[in-house]
Amino acid sequence: MYQVVMLRDVGQGDSALVVTPHGHAFMIDTGGTSQGTYDIGTKVDVPYLLHYGVRKLDFIMLTHAHEDHAGGVGGILQKIPVGTVLIGHEGVANYRRTFGESPAVRRESMTVLQEGTEMTLDGVRIQILYAPAENKTGSNTGNEFSNLIRVSYGQHSFLFTGDLSKEHEAILVQRGTPLASTVLKVGHHGSDTSSSEAFLRAVKPKWSVISVGYGNSFGHPREEIISRLHRCTGSEILRTDEQGAVVFATDGEKLRVNTQIVYDDKR
Numbered sequence: 001m002y003q004v005v006m007l008r009d010v011g012q013g014d015s016a017l018v019v020t021p022h023g024h025a026f027m028i029d030t031g032g033t034s035q036g037t038y039d040i041g042t043k044v045d046v047p048y049l050l051h052y053g054v055r056k057l058d059f060i061m062l063t064h065a066h067e068d069h070a071g072g073v074g075g076i077l078q079k080i081p082v083g084t085v086l087i088g089h090e091g092v093a094n095y096r097r098t099f100g101e102s103p104a105v106r107r108e109s110m111t112v113l114q115e116g117t118e119m120t121l122d123g124v125r126i127q128i129l130y131a132p133a134e135n136k137t138g139s140n141t142g143n144e145f146s147n148l149i150r151v152s153y154g155q156h157s158f159l160f161t162g163d164l165s166k167e168h169e170a171i172l173v174q175r176g177t178p179l180a181s182t183v184l185k186v187g188h189h190g191s192d193t194s195s196s197e198a199f200l201r202a203v204k205p206k207w208s209v210i211s212v213g214y215g216n217s218f219g220h221p222r223e224e225i226i227s228r229l230h231r232c233t234g235s236e237i238l239r240t241d242e243q244g245a246v247v248f249a250t251d252g253e254k255l256r257v258n259t260q261i262v263y264d265d266k267r
Contacts, residue, residue: 006248015045024121025057042079062147063088073099130168143162146163183206206236246260
């Protein structure tokens with residue numbers, strides 16, 4: 001039986017779908033956009049889920065409240081049954097503003113993720129390695145609350161960083177947090193605010209996936225980050241703006257990777 005992890009192409013944002021060996025499913029981030037009224041939850045997330053036969057989600061787990069990570073939740077809640085929504089420490093009100101004010105959102109109860117929490121679903125291990133409850137860095141971007149989530153099955157693991165900043169990476173490295181993972185979702189879309197050398201050397205991924213929008217105005221991913229990934233990890237780098245969705249399938253021993261380019265009117 002295979003676990004499947006799909007790091008989806010949602011433009012300038014993050015979204016991953018995890019399907020367990022017996023068909024349970026959950027998402028880590030949903031993508032989103034601040035451009036006009038485009039509803040990525042209804043127009044992108046839900047069709048993608050239905051295409052892959054996902055009719056319900058055990059939960060949606062969010063790294064933080066920024067729209068490009070959490071903006072699709074409202075649209076999903078209106079169309080797909082979701083067991084629960086798991087959030088960071090920014091406060092429920094911040095998430096509700098990001099989700100929108102639909103009746104489905106107003107009904108939804110949310111649970112704050114706690115650092116050190118572990119859960120197992122069909123043999124898939126989910127660890128909350130970091131869940132900062134306060135701003136310890138002096139920055140005020142919202143990224144400082146990014147949860148760090150690792151999903152493992154057998155010999156392989158996937159590290160989801162959200163927009164984790166270098167200051168928080170340093171805290172984790174100093175603590176000696178076990179970070180080694182087969183696949184790294186590169187922090188903050190390849191921005192130079194993330195992906196410090198010490199952090200990358202601690203993770204030691206074989207694949208590094210950058211979730212980034214085609215032709216984005218931020219200049220992501222930064223060339224220095226691409227160079228640093230090559231230098232510090234030697235990993236194969238995959239980018240959603242070039243390869244589209246990146247799909248990993250593993251039986252716990254072997255790991256297959258496939259890419260799926262889908263062009264739409266937002267590209």
